[in-house]
Amino acid sequence: MLFAGLDIGSTMTKAVIVDGNEKILAALVGPTGAEHRHLAFQVMDETVRKAGLSFEALDFIVATGYGRINVPFADKQVTEITCHARGIRAIFPGTRIIIDIGGQDSKGIKLNDAGTVANFVMNDKCAAGTGRFLEVISETLGIRLSDLALISAEAEGFVKISNMCTVFAEHEVTSRLAEGARIAEIVAGLHEAIAGRVVNMVRHLGIEKDVVVTGGPAKNAGLVKAIADKVGLPVWVPPEPFITGALGAALLGKGFAKRNATRNQTRRMESVTFFA
């Protein structure tokens, strides 16, 4: 039995194929930015080929993420909240809190004893506390996103960034630079600000261990450290934080197939239509 999960996020599309033993056969990450949307299905296609399989061999395909609604080749669509919960549970079985920082939104998910979603929170239509915030500000600073962690590691303190509005924060960063603040401490301040925003949102759920941070920005060790400091507990990061949603989708697919959920009779390997 073979199951696929496809997580179409606002900036990246992620695909995972697992077998009946929940072993990952292939995983792939590709872009979904505005100009790459039509490519979402290619990511699926390449993943299938990478696994040396044919598309027809897949028993169940679950789509998730922002672009999940109109996926012509998926059997079912499930929100990324449920998928992350399932994916993380497979990697870290004792997880109680998941902090997912996405490109366009952030989420906090609380799991119950059974490892399913007990409650969740999402940030509010605003770049603050998301990967986008880091992208914008790192551009202002002329730093590559991937360098943020290294740079912040040099900081001895941090400069407080009080504005969480991305536009205001950009101004603020510029003024702090003009006042002579060190870049390392500004970057540390940014991590501090995002961590504050995200952790505060998640506090609403009642934080218990184990805490897992996932999503693309979880690759930034500086940010993860700032989150851990705020949480006051050690936090875990999956080896491949990008793909936990897709993995969860694939694993949920196995469950659906077991329960004989209705399959999409007209699966077509075609472009995904995004809703407005």
Place this chain on the structure above:
Amino acid sequence: MEQREQQGKTAAVKGTDMARKVRGMVKNIYQSAHEAKQAGGKVAYSMIMSQYDEILRAMDIVPLPTENFAGVCAAKRQMDRFLLQAEADGYSQSLCSYARIGLGFDSLRKEGSGIPDNSPDGGMAMPDMMLGSSSVCDPRYKWFQAAGRFLDVPRYNVDVVSPPIRANLEDTRDYYIRYQKEQFRGLIAFLEKQTGRKMSDDRLWESIRLCDEAWRLWYEIDRLRVAVPSPMPSQDHFSIMAAAHYYAGTQIAVDFYQGLYDEVKYKAANKNGVVPDEKYRILYGAGLPPWHTLWIFNYFESFGAVFVIENVYRAYDPVEVPSSVQDPVEYLAWRTFLRVTQWHEKASARSGNPYVEKLLEMAADYKTDGVVFHACRSCRASTLGQTHIKNLLGRYTDIPMMQLTSDMVDLRDYSESQWKAQIGAFIEALAARKRG
């Protein structure tokens, strides 16, 4: 990791000696509540401008103005943990930030079974009751309702009504005053039950006398401020208003304003101005002050621009209650009605808006060169209508006007660089107009 000290300061340099004494008076509000609790007295969460101040004084109830506490937190830049706590509890970031701070404080107190460590001015004592009102805005009664989640104390809210602008006062006066009186009577009955004591009419009259006297002196002080150069700036106003509101109905307020009156009179007579070279006189048109960044007034002063008068906190001039009114509660109801309808007649005759009439009179009396408004993202009551007032004012005066936006306490809504750019442009407009 340690936070780097931010450059610059937040508090403003004051113009008068008396204003510098206010810090201690404000601190004492919280101190005396703690003391009252220890001595077995009653403490009430309260809202200023609820028109009930004298009733509380007459019954020896110590008022704890929860909104002021939020302002204190902001002035000391210690608001974040309270705001964040309230937001984690489910209160939206667009909700009144005073309420968020208060709810956050009470939530933390409940969570930690005691006043949060290092709370500004020692924090707010546990109240015995919460007394909100519908005066000024909606959160001022809803907040205490919501605070029941964290505080197991009784609440009592009163309506404070004011007739709509086009209402005929002859048709409405009687039933407005009747309702107001009944609302106060209800409050008194509640307080008598809480304290187990009857209110004395004599003590209420005495408290009213003191309150009216303080407000009369405050009015006289503001009249002195027409002087050029300005003897007392708006940053002082935002301090000294504490006496009239947080010490309403006490001798302390009367003494304070007597001292301030003497000082301002001296300064005016000796042409002792706020800045050596007063170039522009600014009217603070509307909006709660930016408690988080009061030094901004000094920033204006660095361009020779002084805020000389403001249309906030001293919300009414003294009024004349008919001498036929013999009952102190009825007096309070009458005074409320007269206060809130003070500008109705003038507004009906011209702009249709009482604030516009008041501002026009101020602009003329105080010879102001410009008007500045402060819009607060989380305050509907003090913000909505500012643009309308600004538009209307523009029909009767050509002085430059500007609206700055942030919040009364939430620093996340404030952008220093944006403000400085806006202020720079405004000063240029003032200069251009002066050149003619």
Place this chain on the structure above:
Amino acid sequence: MTAGAKLDELYKNRGVRAKELHNAGAIVIGYFCCFVPDEIITAFDMVPYRIQGSQSEPIDEADAFLEPMACPFVRSCFNMALKGSYDFLDGFVAPHSCDTIERIYGIWSHHRPSPFNHMINVPHMQGPSSEAFYRSELDYFIKSLEDWSGRKLENGKLIKAVSLYNERRKVLRELYDLRKSDPPLVSGTEILKALVAGMGIPGAEHLALLRRYVAHVKERPKPRKDKTPRIFIWGSEIDDAAFIQLVEECGAQAVMDDLCTTTRSFWEEVPETTDPVEGIARRYLATHCPRNDVPQKECSRISDLEQRYGYIKKFIKDWAVDGAIFYIVRYCDTCELEGPDLREYLNSLDIPVLMIEDDYSISTIGQLRTRIQAFLEMIG
């Protein structure tokens, strides 16, 4: 045309019937919220028109006159007024429901005055003195309307209007009863449309349509039982079906609601007193809007919440609700303070709650989809 199709048409083309009546010489009185009695306006032989916004039109012109931190529902209504959508109103009546409505009255009546403009002060408190005051305000409203129109309010006509609207309330409750079955015979989307359709037409016309509609719904074949979660919707001004439709599309049945465009505006009847204004005052003052302060009976959190939300407990039980979704219009301070309290109460009844704050705009509704769907996956 079936009654359902007619209601749908009225929902889509709001204002058309009122405009038609206005052009034929009728006096149309526009008003905000749930505090201006339809009965009084109807008894004057005038047409009550509940002012609505548009969740699909962007707010542009209003920003020059009204700050963006105002309730977006009010901004939207005002934006429409500026564009002339409400020029057909002969009267504009704003109750003092909240800070924003109170403030918009002066701004609106300055920029787009109707021939008749009036504000009704509504007490925030409840109790005998508040009722007496509100009654005086209604008397003053009646007097103002008499002075302006030259008509005299007849007691008999007011009594008749009270029974007309009570009859409409009864038929609407009957319609709501048809949501009790599992699955319900009528969807939340359909209900909202039927209600909004009635906000701009004479009460008698709406009543006649509703009677036909209810009869028609009753004849629908009984659908097969399913496991779809049954959702209770709470909030304020939802006058566009898009949100409820989204909830239903995500795989739920919206079976009950407490919104000012739905139950809050009609559920309880006006007591039929000999002095009709007295009964009207009592009924309208008790409207379940978060802007009202229900007094404490005793100092206890449980009793306070019970006092305020006891009526919702009945909704939850009788309509077999599985979960609740709050739709809070941003910048509504009273709803934002109410939300966490009601959530606490519903959680105590084991009802999970999803609290959403939104901008009264369907342009961002897609972003709500994930939240709603995840909530349904969670409780499902």
